[in-house]
Amino acid sequence: MIRRQERLAGVWRCSLRLRQPSLRLLIIALIVELVLPFIGASVFVTTRLADAERANDGSRQLGIARAFSSEIDRQLLNAEAALKALATSPESPDGDLEAFYRQSAAVADQHGARIVLADATGRQIFNTTRPFGTPLAQLNEGELARRAMSMQKTQISDLFRGSTTDDYLVGVFVPVIADGPSRLVLIMAFRPERLSSFFAEQHVPDEWTVAIADRAGTLIGRSHALDRFLGKPATGDLKAAMAAATEGLATLHTNDGTEVYTAFTRTVLSGWTVAFGIPRAVVDAPLRQSLVEIGVAGGLVIILCGSIALLTARRISRSMKALSTAALALGNGEQLSQLTPSIKEMDEVIASMRNAADRLARRSAQRDRAEAALRESEQRFRDIAEVGSEWIWETDADHRFTFFAGATVEGLTPLGPRPKDILGKTHWELVGADPETDEQWRRCKAEFDAHRAFRRLQYSAITRSDRRHYFSVGGNPIFDENGEFKGYRGTSTDETETVEALQRAEFAEALLRDAVDSISEGFVIYDRDDRLVMFNEVYRRLFLQSIEGIPVGTTYEEILRANVRAGQHVLAPAEEAGWIAQKLKEHHEADGAVEHQLGDGRWVLITDRRMRNGGIAGLRVDITALKAVQAELRASREHLARAQRVAATGSFELDLRTQRIEWSDETYRIFGVTRDVDPLDQSKLEQMVVPEDREQFRDQIAACVEGQQQTVMEYRIRRPDGHIRVLYRDVEVMRDNAGEPCKLIGVVKDVTELREAERRRDELERELMHSQKLEALGTLAGGVAHDLNNTLLPILALSKLALDELPQGNPVREDIEVIVRASEHARDVVKQILAFSRKQALVKREVDLVTVTREALRMLRAGLPAMIQIIEQMTPVPAVWRRR
């Protein structure tokens, strides 16, 4: 990734360099631009010359090819002529054939060829390469021989193999014309190397290549290496060129692959093609040489010119750098250093710059002074604005701040205190408001949009510190010289503290007024001059109701007189002045409380107090109800006293701190003392308590004070008249705010009779319980007696029945008689038990104690063992009363 970035950076630098080329590069480019066309033109001209030369060479080459072609035609014509002469010789074929053979052999030797006589079937009649009469093979080129005979015209063969010698040959076929149609044909055949010997004779250079191709495109002659290429087909591009034209120029390839500029032409007689090629390398060598030389020369020229240009460019560059330094110094308002430019024009430029620098320095100094004055002025404004809790600002036509300065903007805006956050924003954007939805800001924006001067435009906003700030804005519109609105310039003031102070003052005043109004009593404030400052509704109803429109500022005396006139105070005319003087005196003394009855019967408690500022604060309490309550209280106390008397219950209060004690009248009565004659106190009280109860009496008080629940007790006192009375006391401890006991409140009730009644009731209850026990015992005894009687019945009855039936003298009778006696005894005992348990009404009657005692002894006897003897010794006593 990093390499890629470096590569990109390199490309970017290169691109930058090309986009902003240096002077040196430009000069070099200029030189190159000047030299390169010359070099290009040289190359072009050289190439064109080479092409023209090549065209000339081609023409010459084609001429040479034609010359070679003509030579071949000449050789063939020679052969045709020789054959035609032979045919017409005296030793014609129709005559002495052997002589004709010999003549033919002589001609053949002369031409270095062989001659064959053949007939129309292609049969060889003789062949000079064989003795006459030697049987010969059929001609390989029989068809050509027949064509020559049929057309009566000489035919030239392509390369063929001889049927007799089996070597490559070319031949000229001449029909033997006699009287009638030709029947024989004379053929001169020779080896194709003979055609090429001409090239050696012409000293064809080794690098040139001359080739002969027959009509079939087979090579039959070549200036070099014929033995290697004889009988081989010509190259494809040569065949194509031969097929396309009878002669021409082309760039072809030889059989050995050499590229050659070739001129080719077709021979007239045989239709063979002669191609003459010169290797391209040989032909183009001079041109290449010329181009290399031009290139080298051009390169050298470029290097030379580039070097010169570099030197020149460096010189110009140095001058430019000096110029640049001078311009920079000029721009910075510095003094131009001594420069040594090496170019005349640069020197002039520097001189001009020096002149300009002097002017700029002067103007710069003027501007610096102006800027310093401006900064000072601006700082002055800022200082004033900061000290004055104001901001100075400017806005553009869209009401966006373009300038903002002044007091700290801490807390001004939700955007924070940085001025850069403020620039570009509108008033409402500063506080995060939207004029579309905020009525306050809709009105402000409408004011701004009117492009009028505005003053004390107020708005509020909640800052980041969650505090609502109040701002007052004033601004003047700014118009350009065309009268177009450019924005506003104005100031903003944070009036939060003022507004808050005002709000606090209003709140405090409202609070005070609420407090004064909420006082249930009349409240009034007079200033030091006795003038009415403030009063509440209750005061108005009490003292001002009869006076219409009492204004604040009216004096107390005026109010008094107005009330007197209105009948608020019923006074005789003679005492009016004195009364007013007395009231003014009381008012001015402003000390204590005075009860005052109004004309309508109401009672008012007037309390005036002097305030620190010399004024008087007055409280007017309507105590009419209090007075009534006091009366009710008195009545209630009397009622309570009566109730205590009826209930025989007294009350007392003991102040635990002062040990002061208060008794009610009924308490005095209970204790048998009189309040006026012998007032009670705690020690006297304790002395009246009987000694046995005195300690408990004291302990109970202490226990109550300590918070124990023992609040109720009874104790006995001895009244001064000597009577012992039982008293019931119930106390309750009152505690102060700290929880400490401070007072003991109690009731005292004389319960002497009650306790006596209770004692008697208890006694009766005990008796009743005893009686119930006896009744239960009687019921039990009755039940037992019932069962015993049932049991005794069969014993007694059947025993007696048995006795009746037993004869006298029967020993069993005595036994049964014992049973009968025992049964009767048991019956008696049961009877006594029944008598004991029998319930009878408790009535008192006289009884004889002796009789009763005897009955008791009888009953006792029944329950005692027989070993115990009871001895009765009773003397008659008077009858007594007892309950039955």
Place this chain on the structure above:
Amino acid sequence: MQKILVIDDDSLVRDTLLRILQRKGYEVLLASDGRHGVQMFRREQPDLVITDIIMPEKEGLETIREIRGECSDAKIIAISGGARIGNMDFLEMAGKLGAAEIIPKPFDPAELISIVSRCLAN
């Protein structure tokens, strides 16, 4: 033969009366409580009823009242071991309800026969 109905919850008492009365030639019917006694009275129509006062199921006073309801001139002798209700003696109450005679237990056989004979004679 005169029929005497004996009503008593105590079997010993019943047996004793049975023995005494049978020896004197009476036909004796026995019932162990007041309810059976009343049923037997309706069924047998005895000449004399001897009933105990304190019994389970139906006590003697109620039995006397019902028998009186069935037959206003029925002859009834009340016997009792002596128990009382409150200050009222049962035997006194039985007399007030219509018992011709009242005999406290225990009694002599001769006394019983005498009273029975007197009642039947009346």
